[in-house]
Amino acid sequence: MAPVNQTVSGMTQVLNRQQAIGIRRQPPRRSAGFTLIEAALATVIVGTGVLAIVSAQQAYHKKNDWAQRSSTGFFLANELREMTLTLPMHDPLTADTTVGPEANEDNVRAFDDLDDFAGVVSAGKGAGLAFNPPINALRQQIDGLPGWQQTIVVDSILADNISSTFVQPLGTTDLMRATVTVTYQPPGAQQATTINRLVWVVGED
Structure with a gap:
Protein backbone atom coordinates (compact mmCIF):
# COMPACT_ATOMS: atom_id res chain seq x y z
CA MET A 1 0.00 0.00 0.00
CA ALA A 2 1.36 3.42 -1.07
CA PRO A 3 2.22 5.85 1.62
CA VAL A 4 -0.33 8.53 2.36
CA ASN A 5 2.15 11.32 1.68
CA GLN A 6 2.81 10.08 -1.85
CA THR A 7 -0.92 9.83 -2.56
CA VAL A 8 -1.54 13.35 -1.36
CA SER A 9 1.43 14.61 -3.36
CA GLY A 10 0.14 12.95 -6.52
CA MET A 11 -3.32 14.42 -6.09
CA THR A 12 -1.80 17.83 -5.52
CA GLN A 13 0.16 17.59 -8.75
CA VAL A 14 -2.99 16.58 -10.66
CA LEU A 15 -4.91 19.53 -9.23
CA ASN A 16 -2.07 21.89 -10.06
CA ARG A 17 -2.06 20.67 -13.68
CA GLN A 18 -5.84 21.10 -13.97
CA GLN A 19 -5.66 24.59 -12.51
CA ALA A 20 -2.83 25.50 -14.85
CA ILE A 21 -4.78 24.20 -17.85
CA GLY A 22 -7.88 26.08 -16.71
CA ILE A 23 -5.95 29.29 -16.29
CA ARG A 24 -4.44 28.99 -19.77
CA ARG A 25 -7.86 28.35 -21.31
CA GLN A 26 -9.44 31.42 -19.79
CA PRO A 27 -9.38 34.39 -22.23
CA PRO A 28 -7.53 37.43 -20.99
CA ARG A 29 -9.81 39.90 -19.35
CA ARG A 30 -9.96 43.46 -20.73
CA SER A 31 -10.50 46.41 -18.50
CA ALA A 32 -13.64 48.48 -19.16
CA GLY A 33 -13.41 51.86 -21.02
CA PHE A 34 -11.19 53.17 -23.83
CA THR A 35 -7.48 53.22 -24.10
CA LEU A 36 -5.66 56.50 -24.61
CA ILE A 37 -5.00 55.70 -28.28
CA GLU A 38 -8.66 54.88 -28.92
CA ALA A 39 -9.80 58.09 -27.26
CA ALA A 40 -7.32 60.15 -29.27
CA LEU A 41 -8.36 58.48 -32.53
CA ALA A 42 -12.05 59.11 -31.80
CA THR A 43 -11.28 62.77 -31.06
CA VAL A 44 -9.46 63.16 -34.37
CA ILE A 45 -12.31 61.56 -36.34
CA VAL A 46 -15.01 63.65 -34.67
CA GLY A 47 -12.95 66.84 -35.00
CA THR A 48 -12.35 66.23 -38.70
CA GLY A 49 -16.07 65.71 -39.28
CA VAL A 50 -17.03 68.88 -37.42
CA LEU A 51 -14.41 70.89 -39.32
CA ALA A 52 -15.74 69.59 -42.64
CA ILE A 53 -19.30 70.57 -41.71
CA VAL A 54 -18.25 74.07 -40.63
CA SER A 55 -16.23 74.58 -43.84
CA ALA A 56 -19.18 73.45 -45.95
CA GLN A 57 -21.51 75.86 -44.16
CA GLN A 58 -19.10 78.76 -44.66
CA ALA A 59 -18.79 77.99 -48.38
CA TYR A 60 -22.58 77.80 -48.68
CA HIS A 61 -23.06 81.16 -46.95
CA LYS A 62 -20.45 82.82 -49.18
CA LYS A 63 -22.10 81.51 -52.34
CA ASN A 64 -25.52 82.48 -51.06
CA ASP A 65 -24.33 86.01 -50.21
CA TRP A 66 -22.78 86.44 -53.65
CA ALA A 67 -25.94 85.19 -55.38
CA GLN A 68 -28.04 87.70 -53.45
CA ARG A 69 -25.63 90.55 -54.22
CA SER A 70 -25.48 89.63 -57.90
CA SER A 71 -29.27 89.64 -58.09
CA THR A 72 -29.46 93.02 -56.35
CA GLY A 73 -26.78 94.45 -58.63
CA PHE A 74 -28.62 93.35 -61.76
CA PHE A 75 -31.86 94.80 -60.42
CA LEU A 76 -30.31 98.20 -59.66
CA ALA A 77 -28.57 98.43 -63.03
CA ASN A 78 -31.75 97.54 -64.87
CA GLU A 79 -33.71 100.18 -62.95
CA LEU A 80 -31.59 102.96 -64.48
CA ARG A 81 -31.91 101.42 -67.91
CA MET A 89 -30.81 111.51 -76.70
CA HIS A 90 -31.02 115.31 -76.39
CA ASP A 91 -33.36 117.87 -74.91
CA PRO A 92 -36.63 118.17 -76.87
CA LEU A 93 -36.37 121.99 -76.87
CA THR A 94 -32.67 122.80 -77.13
CA ALA A 95 -31.63 119.67 -79.06
CA ASP A 96 -27.86 119.13 -79.02
CA THR A 97 -26.98 122.78 -78.46
CA THR A 98 -26.90 122.04 -74.73
CA VAL A 99 -25.39 118.84 -73.37
CA GLY A 100 -25.72 117.77 -69.79
CA PRO A 101 -28.51 118.97 -67.52
CA GLU A 102 -30.14 122.25 -68.49
CA ALA A 103 -30.15 125.17 -66.06
CA ASN A 104 -33.60 124.33 -64.69
CA GLU A 105 -32.83 120.61 -64.28
CA ASP A 106 -31.23 120.47 -60.87
CA ASN A 107 -32.27 116.93 -59.91
CA VAL A 108 -32.96 113.59 -61.54
CA ARG A 109 -36.73 114.09 -61.44
CA ALA A 110 -36.38 116.95 -63.92
CA PHE A 111 -34.20 115.09 -66.44
CA ASP A 112 -35.96 114.74 -69.79
CA ASP A 113 -33.22 113.36 -72.06
CA LEU A 114 -30.32 110.93 -71.92
CA ASP A 115 -27.51 113.47 -72.03
CA ASP A 116 -28.80 114.97 -68.78
CA PHE A 117 -27.39 111.87 -67.08
CA ALA A 118 -23.91 112.81 -68.29
CA GLY A 119 -23.66 115.15 -65.32
CA VAL A 120 -21.28 118.08 -65.44
CA VAL A 121 -19.72 118.28 -68.91
CA SER A 122 -16.14 119.47 -69.32
CA ALA A 123 -14.16 119.42 -72.58
CA GLY A 124 -16.93 117.42 -74.22
CA LYS A 125 -16.98 114.65 -71.61
CA GLY A 126 -19.51 114.13 -68.87
CA ALA A 127 -18.48 113.36 -65.30
CA GLY A 128 -21.41 111.00 -64.81
CA LEU A 129 -23.83 110.75 -61.91
CA ALA A 130 -23.87 108.60 -58.78
CA PHE A 131 -26.94 107.61 -56.80
CA ASN A 132 -26.44 106.61 -53.19
CA PRO A 133 -28.95 105.54 -51.92
CA PRO A 134 -29.86 103.93 -55.24
CA ILE A 135 -33.02 104.89 -57.13
CA ASN A 136 -35.62 102.93 -59.05
CA ALA A 137 -37.12 103.44 -62.50
CA LEU A 138 -39.66 105.86 -61.01
CA ARG A 139 -36.76 108.06 -59.81
CA GLN A 140 -37.49 107.27 -56.18
CA GLN A 141 -34.90 106.35 -53.57
CA ILE A 142 -34.79 102.68 -52.61
CA ASP A 143 -34.68 102.19 -48.85
CA GLY A 144 -33.00 99.29 -47.11
CA LEU A 145 -29.92 99.04 -49.34
CA PRO A 146 -27.07 100.65 -47.38
CA GLY A 147 -23.68 100.45 -49.06
CA TRP A 148 -25.13 100.19 -52.59
CA GLN A 149 -24.47 102.78 -55.30
CA GLN A 150 -25.43 103.23 -58.96
CA THR A 151 -23.16 105.21 -61.28
CA ILE A 152 -24.14 106.16 -64.83
CA VAL A 153 -21.82 107.57 -67.51
CA VAL A 154 -23.05 108.79 -70.90
CA ASP A 155 -20.71 109.12 -73.91
CA SER A 156 -21.00 109.93 -77.60
CA ILE A 157 -19.53 107.17 -79.79
CA LEU A 158 -19.01 106.28 -83.45
CA ALA A 159 -21.03 103.55 -85.12
CA ASP A 160 -17.95 101.60 -86.19
CA ASN A 161 -16.38 101.58 -82.73
CA ILE A 162 -19.08 101.41 -80.10
CA SER A 163 -16.90 99.67 -77.50
CA SER A 164 -13.96 102.06 -77.71
CA THR A 165 -12.75 103.90 -74.63
CA PHE A 166 -11.80 106.82 -76.89
CA VAL A 167 -15.14 108.60 -77.00
CA GLN A 168 -16.21 111.61 -79.03
CA PRO A 169 -17.21 114.99 -77.60
CA LEU A 170 -20.66 114.67 -76.11
CA GLY A 171 -23.43 115.51 -78.58
CA THR A 172 -21.29 115.30 -81.73
CA THR A 173 -22.39 111.87 -83.01
CA ASP A 174 -25.63 110.06 -83.76
CA LEU A 175 -25.00 107.40 -81.10
CA MET A 176 -24.75 107.58 -77.33
CA ARG A 177 -23.58 104.88 -74.98
CA ALA A 178 -24.82 104.59 -71.41
CA THR A 179 -22.81 102.62 -68.87
CA VAL A 180 -24.25 101.78 -65.46
CA THR A 181 -21.97 100.40 -62.76
CA VAL A 182 -23.39 99.05 -59.51
CA THR A 183 -21.08 98.76 -56.51
CA TYR A 184 -21.48 97.50 -52.97
CA GLN A 185 -19.39 98.32 -49.92
CA PRO A 186 -20.04 95.99 -46.96
CA PRO A 187 -19.88 97.38 -43.43
CA GLY A 188 -16.27 97.73 -42.33
CA ALA A 189 -14.84 97.31 -45.84
CA GLN A 190 -12.22 99.80 -47.05
CA GLN A 191 -13.56 100.05 -50.59
CA ALA A 192 -16.57 99.14 -52.69
CA THR A 193 -16.75 96.10 -54.97
CA THR A 194 -18.21 96.23 -58.47
CA ILE A 195 -21.17 93.87 -58.57
CA ASN A 196 -22.65 94.52 -62.00
CA ARG A 197 -22.11 96.62 -65.12
CA LEU A 198 -24.73 97.22 -67.80
CA VAL A 199 -24.05 98.94 -71.15
CA TRP A 200 -26.46 99.91 -73.92
CA VAL A 201 -26.36 102.10 -77.02
CA VAL A 202 -29.00 104.61 -78.10
CA GLY A 203 -29.30 106.15 -81.57
CA GLU A 204 -31.29 109.00 -83.01
CA ASP A 205 -34.46 108.10 -84.89
Whole structure:
Protein backbone atom coordinates (compact mmCIF):
# COMPACT_ATOMS: atom_id res chain seq x y z
CA MET A 1 0.00 0.00 0.00
CA ALA A 2 1.36 3.42 -1.07
CA PRO A 3 2.22 5.85 1.62
CA VAL A 4 -0.33 8.53 2.36
CA ASN A 5 2.15 11.32 1.68
CA GLN A 6 2.81 10.08 -1.85
CA THR A 7 -0.92 9.83 -2.56
CA VAL A 8 -1.54 13.35 -1.36
CA SER A 9 1.43 14.61 -3.36
CA GLY A 10 0.14 12.95 -6.52
CA MET A 11 -3.32 14.42 -6.09
CA THR A 12 -1.80 17.83 -5.52
CA GLN A 13 0.16 17.59 -8.75
CA VAL A 14 -2.99 16.58 -10.66
CA LEU A 15 -4.91 19.53 -9.23
CA ASN A 16 -2.07 21.89 -10.06
CA ARG A 17 -2.06 20.67 -13.68
CA GLN A 18 -5.84 21.10 -13.97
CA GLN A 19 -5.66 24.59 -12.51
CA ALA A 20 -2.83 25.50 -14.85
CA ILE A 21 -4.78 24.20 -17.85
CA GLY A 22 -7.88 26.08 -16.71
CA ILE A 23 -5.95 29.29 -16.29
CA ARG A 24 -4.44 28.99 -19.77
CA ARG A 25 -7.86 28.35 -21.31
CA GLN A 26 -9.44 31.42 -19.79
CA PRO A 27 -9.38 34.39 -22.23
CA PRO A 28 -7.53 37.43 -20.99
CA ARG A 29 -9.81 39.90 -19.35
CA ARG A 30 -9.96 43.46 -20.73
CA SER A 31 -10.50 46.41 -18.50
CA ALA A 32 -13.64 48.48 -19.16
CA GLY A 33 -13.41 51.86 -21.02
CA PHE A 34 -11.19 53.17 -23.83
CA THR A 35 -7.48 53.22 -24.10
CA LEU A 36 -5.66 56.50 -24.61
CA ILE A 37 -5.00 55.70 -28.28
CA GLU A 38 -8.66 54.88 -28.92
CA ALA A 39 -9.80 58.09 -27.26
CA ALA A 40 -7.32 60.15 -29.27
CA LEU A 41 -8.36 58.48 -32.53
CA ALA A 42 -12.05 59.11 -31.80
CA THR A 43 -11.28 62.77 -31.06
CA VAL A 44 -9.46 63.16 -34.37
CA ILE A 45 -12.31 61.56 -36.34
CA VAL A 46 -15.01 63.65 -34.67
CA GLY A 47 -12.95 66.84 -35.00
CA THR A 48 -12.35 66.23 -38.70
CA GLY A 49 -16.07 65.71 -39.28
CA VAL A 50 -17.03 68.88 -37.42
CA LEU A 51 -14.41 70.89 -39.32
CA ALA A 52 -15.74 69.59 -42.64
CA ILE A 53 -19.30 70.57 -41.71
CA VAL A 54 -18.25 74.07 -40.63
CA SER A 55 -16.23 74.58 -43.84
CA ALA A 56 -19.18 73.45 -45.95
CA GLN A 57 -21.51 75.86 -44.16
CA GLN A 58 -19.10 78.76 -44.66
CA ALA A 59 -18.79 77.99 -48.38
CA TYR A 60 -22.58 77.80 -48.68
CA HIS A 61 -23.06 81.16 -46.95
CA LYS A 62 -20.45 82.82 -49.18
CA LYS A 63 -22.10 81.51 -52.34
CA ASN A 64 -25.52 82.48 -51.06
CA ASP A 65 -24.33 86.01 -50.21
CA TRP A 66 -22.78 86.44 -53.65
CA ALA A 67 -25.94 85.19 -55.38
CA GLN A 68 -28.04 87.70 -53.45
CA ARG A 69 -25.63 90.55 -54.22
CA SER A 70 -25.48 89.63 -57.90
CA SER A 71 -29.27 89.64 -58.09
CA THR A 72 -29.46 93.02 -56.35
CA GLY A 73 -26.78 94.45 -58.63
CA PHE A 74 -28.62 93.35 -61.76
CA PHE A 75 -31.86 94.80 -60.42
CA LEU A 76 -30.31 98.20 -59.66
CA ALA A 77 -28.57 98.43 -63.03
CA ASN A 78 -31.75 97.54 -64.87
CA GLU A 79 -33.71 100.18 -62.95
CA LEU A 80 -31.59 102.96 -64.48
CA ARG A 81 -31.91 101.42 -67.91
CA GLU A 82 -35.69 101.27 -67.58
CA MET A 83 -35.70 104.90 -66.44
CA THR A 84 -33.81 106.15 -69.50
CA LEU A 85 -35.16 103.72 -72.10
CA THR A 86 -37.87 106.03 -73.47
CA LEU A 87 -35.89 109.28 -73.21
CA PRO A 88 -34.55 111.03 -76.33
CA MET A 89 -30.81 111.51 -76.70
CA HIS A 90 -31.02 115.31 -76.39
CA ASP A 91 -33.36 117.87 -74.91
CA PRO A 92 -36.63 118.17 -76.87
CA LEU A 93 -36.37 121.99 -76.87
CA THR A 94 -32.67 122.80 -77.13
CA ALA A 95 -31.63 119.67 -79.06
CA ASP A 96 -27.86 119.13 -79.02
CA THR A 97 -26.98 122.78 -78.46
CA THR A 98 -26.90 122.04 -74.73
CA VAL A 99 -25.39 118.84 -73.37
CA GLY A 100 -25.72 117.77 -69.79
CA PRO A 101 -28.51 118.97 -67.52
CA GLU A 102 -30.14 122.25 -68.49
CA ALA A 103 -30.15 125.17 -66.06
CA ASN A 104 -33.60 124.33 -64.69
CA GLU A 105 -32.83 120.61 -64.28
CA ASP A 106 -31.23 120.47 -60.87
CA ASN A 107 -32.27 116.93 -59.91
CA VAL A 108 -32.96 113.59 -61.54
CA ARG A 109 -36.73 114.09 -61.44
CA ALA A 110 -36.38 116.95 -63.92
CA PHE A 111 -34.20 115.09 -66.44
CA ASP A 112 -35.96 114.74 -69.79
CA ASP A 113 -33.22 113.36 -72.06
CA LEU A 114 -30.32 110.93 -71.92
CA ASP A 115 -27.51 113.47 -72.03
CA ASP A 116 -28.80 114.97 -68.78
CA PHE A 117 -27.39 111.87 -67.08
CA ALA A 118 -23.91 112.81 -68.29
CA GLY A 119 -23.66 115.15 -65.32
CA VAL A 120 -21.28 118.08 -65.44
CA VAL A 121 -19.72 118.28 -68.91
CA SER A 122 -16.14 119.47 -69.32
CA ALA A 123 -14.16 119.42 -72.58
CA GLY A 124 -16.93 117.42 -74.22
CA LYS A 125 -16.98 114.65 -71.61
CA GLY A 126 -19.51 114.13 -68.87
CA ALA A 127 -18.48 113.36 -65.30
CA GLY A 128 -21.41 111.00 -64.81
CA LEU A 129 -23.83 110.75 -61.91
CA ALA A 130 -23.87 108.60 -58.78
CA PHE A 131 -26.94 107.61 -56.80
CA ASN A 132 -26.44 106.61 -53.19
CA PRO A 133 -28.95 105.54 -51.92
CA PRO A 134 -29.86 103.93 -55.24
CA ILE A 135 -33.02 104.89 -57.13
CA ASN A 136 -35.62 102.93 -59.05
CA ALA A 137 -37.12 103.44 -62.50
CA LEU A 138 -39.66 105.86 -61.01
CA ARG A 139 -36.76 108.06 -59.81
CA GLN A 140 -37.49 107.27 -56.18
CA GLN A 141 -34.90 106.35 -53.57
CA ILE A 142 -34.79 102.68 -52.61
CA ASP A 143 -34.68 102.19 -48.85
CA GLY A 144 -33.00 99.29 -47.11
CA LEU A 145 -29.92 99.04 -49.34
CA PRO A 146 -27.07 100.65 -47.38
CA GLY A 147 -23.68 100.45 -49.06
CA TRP A 148 -25.13 100.19 -52.59
CA GLN A 149 -24.47 102.78 -55.30
CA GLN A 150 -25.43 103.23 -58.96
CA THR A 151 -23.16 105.21 -61.28
CA ILE A 152 -24.14 106.16 -64.83
CA VAL A 153 -21.82 107.57 -67.51
CA VAL A 154 -23.05 108.79 -70.90
CA ASP A 155 -20.71 109.12 -73.91
CA SER A 156 -21.00 109.93 -77.60
CA ILE A 157 -19.53 107.17 -79.79
CA LEU A 158 -19.01 106.28 -83.45
CA ALA A 159 -21.03 103.55 -85.12
CA ASP A 160 -17.95 101.60 -86.19
CA ASN A 161 -16.38 101.58 -82.73
CA ILE A 162 -19.08 101.41 -80.10
CA SER A 163 -16.90 99.67 -77.50
CA SER A 164 -13.96 102.06 -77.71
CA THR A 165 -12.75 103.90 -74.63
CA PHE A 166 -11.80 106.82 -76.89
CA VAL A 167 -15.14 108.60 -77.00
CA GLN A 168 -16.21 111.61 -79.03
CA PRO A 169 -17.21 114.99 -77.60
CA LEU A 170 -20.66 114.67 -76.11
CA GLY A 171 -23.43 115.51 -78.58
CA THR A 172 -21.29 115.30 -81.73
CA THR A 173 -22.39 111.87 -83.01
CA ASP A 174 -25.63 110.06 -83.76
CA LEU A 175 -25.00 107.40 -81.10
CA MET A 176 -24.75 107.58 -77.33
CA ARG A 177 -23.58 104.88 -74.98
CA ALA A 178 -24.82 104.59 -71.41
CA THR A 179 -22.81 102.62 -68.87
CA VAL A 180 -24.25 101.78 -65.46
CA THR A 181 -21.97 100.40 -62.76
CA VAL A 182 -23.39 99.05 -59.51
CA THR A 183 -21.08 98.76 -56.51
CA TYR A 184 -21.48 97.50 -52.97
CA GLN A 185 -19.39 98.32 -49.92
CA PRO A 186 -20.04 95.99 -46.96
CA PRO A 187 -19.88 97.38 -43.43
CA GLY A 188 -16.27 97.73 -42.33
CA ALA A 189 -14.84 97.31 -45.84
CA GLN A 190 -12.22 99.80 -47.05
CA GLN A 191 -13.56 100.05 -50.59
CA ALA A 192 -16.57 99.14 -52.69
CA THR A 193 -16.75 96.10 -54.97
CA THR A 194 -18.21 96.23 -58.47
CA ILE A 195 -21.17 93.87 -58.57
CA ASN A 196 -22.65 94.52 -62.00
CA ARG A 197 -22.11 96.62 -65.12
CA LEU A 198 -24.73 97.22 -67.80
CA VAL A 199 -24.05 98.94 -71.15
CA TRP A 200 -26.46 99.91 -73.92
CA VAL A 201 -26.36 102.10 -77.02
CA VAL A 202 -29.00 104.61 -78.10
CA GLY A 203 -29.30 106.15 -81.57
CA GLU A 204 -31.29 109.00 -83.01
CA ASP A 205 -34.46 108.10 -84.89
